[in-house]
Amino acid sequence: MFLINTKRVIISGYRNFMRSGFTSLASVLMMVITLSVITSLIFVKTTLTATLNDVRDKVDINVYFIPGAAESDITNIQSDISKLPEVKSVTYTSASDAMTAFKAKHANDYLTLQAFDELGSNPLGASLDIKAKDPSQYEEISKYFENDNAVSQNTSNIVDKIDYHQNKVIIDRLTAIINGAQKLGFVLSLVLVLISIIITFSTIRLIIYMSREEIGVMRLVGASPRYIQGPFVVSGVLVGVAASLITILMFIPISIWLGNQMTDFIGINMFTYFKDNFIQLFIIMLGCGVLIGGISSSLAISRYLRK
Amino acid sequence: MIYFNNVTKKYVDNVSLDNVTISVSAGEFVSIVGHSGAGKTTITKLILAEEFPTEGTIFFESTNINTLSKRELTNFRRKVGVVFQDFRLLSNKTAYENIAFAMEALGRDNEQIEIDVPHVLDLVDLTNRSSHFPHQLSGGEKQRLAIARAIITQPELIIADEPTGNLDPLNAKEVINILKKLNDLGTTVILTTHNRDVIDQVGKRVITLENGRVVRDDKDGKYVI
Incomplete structure (x- = not known):
């Protein structure tokens, strides 16, 4: 029975997703924005790390001998x-x-x-x-x-001079900038990701709010809370899958453009990076999309399933 | 089967039911009549445990339905079929899927669903509309579909809350005929309405509500307000 119910839940979730048309599209587009923010942050972090490594590589101490x-x-x-x-x-x-x-x-x-x-x-x-x-x-x-x-x-x-003290101020400043940039980057990433997750969650919540009467009907015909919740979670997961596919396709031309136009400026070829890490990036997008979609749906519907 | 024992339901600014005591036996066809706001829909909501009484108790057979756990409540609702004035069909499902959903929710196997659903669609004369979505059906067809969904699980009790409210006289008559047939087959039916013609057509027990109180309980199907 568990397998039959699981199959029914998946089919029902898939049908809801496909038949909801514009509503599904709206959720997918919101999720695309979230995943784009996450992917952009990965790109920015990669660029920042490459730049910082470059800067680090230029810092040294020279010991001059007589x-x-x-x-x-x-x-x-x-x-x-x-x-x-x-x-x-x-x-x-x-x-x-x-x-x-x-x-x-x-x-x-x-x-x-x-x-x-x-x-x-x-x-x-x-x-x-x-x-x-x-x-x-x-x-x-x-x-x-x-x-x-x-x-x-x-x-x-035999040591004539060590240029550390001459360079100390520059080295200290660079060290502070590097540490500060990393901390700021982390906090900014966290805030941006949180904001986009909240926006996606609110969109999914709004869509489930529109279905609240149907959820009530399902309860009245004797469907268990889990049986009602299942298709909504499946639809949320499908939103994540569709959005991750769109996002990864969208980033192909973006990374090509960045690779062609910005390599000299940012110090790293983004298309090469995208190509080399395609599978990891897609798994990150898919994972984030599925988790955000599934968890958002699950949380949003739970309030309508209380006794 | 159903027993309301001194039930009062108060909302913030009004009393919807005031000390109501009624009982409905198995196999009865009971019409509850009254003006808008008399408390008819409140009674159906209380039976379905969508709402809880402020005072008093409601029994389904020997069970106090207000003390049921979430799981027990789900099982209880499986014994009751519901038909609403506004149909409340699942908009993303076809007519076939709307009916099948009620069986799936009860965990019936696919073979059983494939046998029963076409049979019930035939019973409500919707065989040729089985792949249509609710928005593609007329009012009468929607209500017949709602009835089909309510009866597919062979419930012990059917609650029809103003089922003819949005229908023309011809479709209303058809819906009442289906409910009468179900009652003849042994299903208990509770019908709420304020339609005199419907009551005359049914010709069975009528409970009249006024301002949340039971003012008449006639065995002979009269509509007196």
Whole structure:
């Protein structure tokens, strides 16, 4: 009997959805808006994360060594620093590499290059470019060169300068912006998603309110509350399924446009991201649509099924 | 079968039923008459436990229907068929599906539904309208469909609340004839109306209400107000 009733509930819900025409369309469109907001937020979060990673990648500490410092001493320091848990990577630039890079950078600046040549020897020292796993950890890394520990003992004589203190303000500000943007993004996402869920819930509630007399009739002919509720929940779930299909189709041209027009500006190709994550995105939309539709219908109808 | 024991129903600003005591035996055809606001519909709502009395008790056989749990109430309602003046059909279902719904709600199997529904459609002369939706039917057809839905589960009691209110005399006569036939087959019928012709056509017990009180209870089917 359970299987027969389940089949009847599903068929009845499907028929209600198909026969309600304009009302079903209205619910589906509201749900499309909600799912579009959710998908847009996923896109925004992806863009934000990519941008933040890009910014993070540009933040580093440069340790400059005095000219003539022994390469073995510097590589020993590189090895020690690499072992620190906060450190993501350490890149060594020798004095001659620094010179080559400098000349390449000023290839069109004849006066500077001439002055350089007149010096006779290489005035530039070697350097280490240190990247931390998180921008907030640069201060900790910097302390290793200042404190009285194994690293600082080896470095005290050969370190010319560490640009952390010069960059500290910028690094601190960037760290604060990154953390703030993430927190704000989370709160804004939550608020937007909540608003769109409330709007969809209200639409479904209004539609069920219009059916309240029919619900009363169903009760009077002896249908159990669950048997009355079932088809409405099925219709709500179908609203979610239809809306997720429409939304995913809608985002194909949107992501193509974003990929073509906005990749340079936002730093990530949205169409590539959409294509690579198509199944996950569709599952998220389908899951959200089905849950919002099903739960909204279930909650909206329950008030008409009380004794 | 039905027993109202000193039942009073008060709403915020008026008394709809005032200390009413009536009983209806199994197999009876009882017409309840009275002007608008006399309390006729309140009686049907109280029998269906859509509303509860302010004072007094209502029994269906030996059960006080106001103490039933949600599940017991659902089971009780399955014993009662209801016909309304405004038909109250399910607008998204065809005539066939409207009738089948009542059987499905009771958990009847598909084979039984496929046998009984066409039979009842034939009984109310709606066989050729079975795939039509309520908005595609005339008033008389809608009411016959409502009756078909009410009788498909073979209830012990049929409550018809102003079933002829929206019908022309010809359709009204047809509906009353169906109710009389059902009563002849042993179903108890409670009919509320303010239509004199309908009462004359039925010719059975008439309870007259006035301002929420029972003022007459005649066995011989007279309409006196």
